[in-house]
Amino acid sequence: MTAAELTEDQDLRSHYAAIAAAIDRIVDGYQDQPSLEDMAAAANMSPFHFQRVFKRWAGISPKRFAQFVTLGHAKRLLDADGSVLDTALEVGLSGPSRLHDLFVACEAMTPGDYKAGAASLTVRWGLHDSPFGRALMAATPRGLCWLSFVIDGDERGAIATFLEEWGESRLVEDPAATAAIADRVFGGGAAASEGPEEAIPLVLRGTNFQIKVWEALLRIPVGRFVSYQDLARAVGRPEAPRAVGAAVGRNPISLIIPCHRVILKSGVVHNYRWGVCRKKALLAYEAARAAG
Template sequence: MSAAFDMTGHELDNSTDPGSHYRAIASAIDLIVESYQDQPSLDEMAAAAGMSPFHFQRVFKRWAGISPKRFAQFVTLGHAKRLLDDDESVLGTALEVGLSGPSRLHDLFVACEAMTPGDYKAGAGTLTIRWGLHDSPFGRALLAATPRGLCWLSFVIDGDEDAAVRTFVEEWGAADLVRDESATAGIAARVFAFGPNAGSEKGDPIPLVLRGTNFQIKVWEALLRIPTGRFISYQDLARAVGRPEAPRAVGAAVGRNPISLIIPCHRVILKSGIVHNYRWGVRRKKALLAFEAARLGKQA
């Protein structure tokens, strides 16, 4: 099979057969489903599809909607859940699905389900999330928390609380969602307490529960390191996470931040200094930045 490449060495898509990609991706999916216990590499999946790894990654994501690695994770996760449901131990499950040990299984569950294998085994896969709407200095906010910590913080846009709830449910609808303002009032008070111990109680940080791809979580962790009152460009953030060539991918991860304010995605601006693109409204982003700058100046 011949292939054409551009000047950067990336394979061009010259296929004229509308079914060729379907057959190639179907072959790769067969490999993943049948051999997931061997944890096939991207090169092996691409070889099954008859493509270069770079081209395969792009085509697979376009056809399946997720990356091949993410698809393999969900296949592995599905088998792991069945084993845990059948009362297999966490260690036994990890080894059975081709992972090196419980820590790898733990990482898989946290990345895909925001719970540990032990939590899944104890609760038969049901994650209870309590949520509520609360007033804040920056408008109405929706907060949600699992027993392990805060998993969602969004702002109501243009007074549309129903839309805010729908967005939250789209993200966490597989869990048991319980509206309970009394349960979330305490954490809301901590989040929006802008005194000397803002966001903490006895110096302890607010625990967060994050669910996303490894890349997204890496970007969100980098956001947590941006000091109050400071800005960073998408390019600088991309360099900070070791992906200087991918500021757009970093920007997409910033836009998917599920815990506003605490994970300060509002501190990312264009290199030109222009403030734009905030999931909860540009006006709110400007207000947050102005508030932090004023607060920092007052403390100084």
């Protein structure tokens, strides 16, 4: 990376909060098609600077990004996908370690395993900035075990939710411990990978059924959506889309395990643990980069 590219990359990351504010403005007002000036004002930038920063992050213009938020786009993409999940399940995982195509390695931990060793397990956690708002990430010595988003600026609420899930362990606030993974996840949108990277290790704590659903989510191609019914069929439970939906909702590692790629068969985007607006933003970002 050249000095100029490094400076621009650092400039991008310094504007995560501004990008997040602009994305909220786009998602909230997509039906009114907000102007470049309105979006720039939400980011507290000049229109020229905002356009440059946003395009460097998303790969497309803010106006083009807004087009990917619409219901019509979601319905068209869902209708066109057909058996995309079946194909993805056969192919498996591959690709560079970036937000739009993360390469991960999973390790399962049953509830019994966790209960037996919870007291001796150290989990380090920290809050990090991202273009989708503040994110809370946590890791055991074996890998990342938690990724959630702060809703409406309520950091205490995000921490409380995390504590409810992992409170039996020895918890240490240590943002430095999760900074490298946060940088790979949230810092990779602007620049292409310079080469193969090691897989991001994930520690999944859940029932066998939940883990099976989460592993299926990992195989949904970036920029694509599947319905709850299609996902249920893919995991061998076509009669139980509600149970599959509940497992999707319990996903402990948001974004990396892309539960946001599951929507209603009608194309309506709903039911995201960390906010429907954020889900729409994630889908629009991925669809935009895939199209670009």
